[in-house]
Amino acid sequence: MIAGNRAINYLRISVTDRCNFRCKYCVPSSPFKVIEHDKIARYEEILRITRLACDLGITKVRITGGEPFVRKGIFSFLEKLCRIDTLKDVSITTNGALLNRKKIRMLMDMGIRRLNFSLDTLDPSKFARITGRDRFNKVWDAIQTAHTMGISPIKINAVALRGVNDDEIRAIAGLTLKYPFHIRFIEYMPMGDSDVEKQQQILTREIQERITETLGPLEPVKLEKNDGPAKKFKLDGAEGILGFITPVSSHFCSECNRLRLTSRGTIRPCLLKNYETDILTPLRDGADDLALKQIIESALTQKPLFHDLGSRTPKDLPISHMTSIGG
Ligand code: SAM
Numbered sequence: 001m002i003a004g005n006r007a008i009n010y011l012r013i014s015v016t017d018r019c020n021f022r023c024k025y026c027v028p029s030s031p032f033k034v035i036e037h038d039k040i041a042r043y044e045e046i047l048r049i050t051r052l053a054c055d056l057g058i059t060k061v062r063i064t065g066g067e068p069f070v071r072k073g074i075f076s077f078l079e080k081l082c083r084i085d086t087l088k089d090v091s092i093t094t095n096g097a098l099l100n101r102k103k104i105r106m107l108m109d110m111g112i113r114r115l116n117f118s119l120d121t122l123d124p125s126k127f128a129r130i131t132g133r134d135r136f137n138k139v140w141d142a143i144q145t146a147h148t149m150g151i152s153p154i155k156i157n158a159v160a161l162r163g164v165n166d167d168e169i170r171a172i173a174g175l176t177l178k179y180p181f182h183i184r185f186i187e188y189m190p191m192g193d194s195d196v197e198k199q200q201q202i203l204t205r206e207i208q209e210r211i212t213e214t215l216g217p218l219e220p221v222k223l224e225k226n227d228g229p230a231k232k233f234k235l236d237g238a239e240g241i242l243g244f245i246t247p248v249s250s251h252f253c254s255e256c257n258r259l260r261l262t263s264r265g266t267i268r269p270c271l272l273k274n275y276e277t278d279i280l281t282p283l284r285d286g287a288d289d290l291a292l293k294q295i296i297e298s299a300l301t302q303k304p305l306f307h308d309l310g311s312r313t314p315k316d317l318p319i320s321h322m323t324s325i326g327g
């Protein structure tokens with residue numbers, strides 16, 4: 001599939017909008033609506049859409065959410081997903097709190113070798129304040145266990161926020177001196193009705209300055225094909241890599257190879273634009289494979305060439321939470 005000169009080969013699937021955490025940059029502290037159970041795509045429906053997307057050129061899938069591991073039956077779904085023979089790569093983004101040695105072994109036995117964890121602080125009490133849950137030790141244990149079991153690369157996503165965890169930018173970046181992890185700082189994106197204020201957003205340039213002031217220069221690392229949007233660097237003598245994901249300060253739309261399937265069964269060609277095409281209703285109404293493929297292809301024609309999240313007054317901020325779209 002091609003969209004404006006971009007070959008689209010990467011599908012991100014949100015399997016649920018539910019989550020066991022309440023990260024302050026992701027969901028609001030006030031009550032919000034979750035998707036009704038019968039409106040969430042069932043596993044067999046997700047598998048059918050994925051197979052069709054693979055026929056159209058998708059070769060990589062990332063499972064996300066919400067928190068993927070809160071959904072019942074996730075392991076047998078992942079097993080079936082990994083058996084799609086045209087799919088070359090299956091990876092997962094998780095908060096890690098529900099993972100342990102046995103579950104990581106099950107993932108490895110299916111052929112999953114790449115996990116992204118989210119971790120915004122190394123301080124257990126701050127972790128509880130950011131995520132609303134006192135689970136730092138569980139998450140850190142899961143990351144260490146995955147590392148010792150040979151999951152590689154382990155990527156850790158961190159959202160730096162002024163007045164929340166910006167005092168730890170150095171410590172988080174410094175993990176790469178000790179571990180072969182890829183630590184990626186993601187710029188906070190204003191989504192839905194999150195409680196985070198615009199002034200708390202810290203852009204990549206400032207994060208990089210804070211790192212270089214204390215840890216020394218950042219040496220650029222050559223990007224490999226299919227490397228994704230992170231700009232990569234290494235600190236002198238580091239085991240791991242530092243990545244910076246800059247959706248706000250420098251959009252990467254011209255290289256974006258992604259398509260999203262949301263938990264409510266819509267195809268979303270861009271995380272940051274509100275266009276979505278419902279594929280679940282036609283599927284449930286009996287549409288054949290050809291018709292469903294046409295829906296995927298026509299959704300792609302709406303993939304924009306840029307977004308304006310970095311402008312002072314962005315026009316159409318995403319109205320959904322990241323949990324329902326799948327970050
Ligand atoms: N629950 C899983 C997790 O936290 O890794 C997967 C879903 S979560 C929505 C995926 C990623 O989106 C996380 O790394 C999180 O840090 C990021 N994220 C969520 N809200 C964000 C926001 N407003 N701006 C930037 N990144 C955000």
Ligand code: SF4
Pocket residue numbers: 019020021022023026027065066067095118322323
């Ligand atoms: Fe849940 Fe992930 Fe959002 Fe945190 S970032 S609330 S763990 S979906």
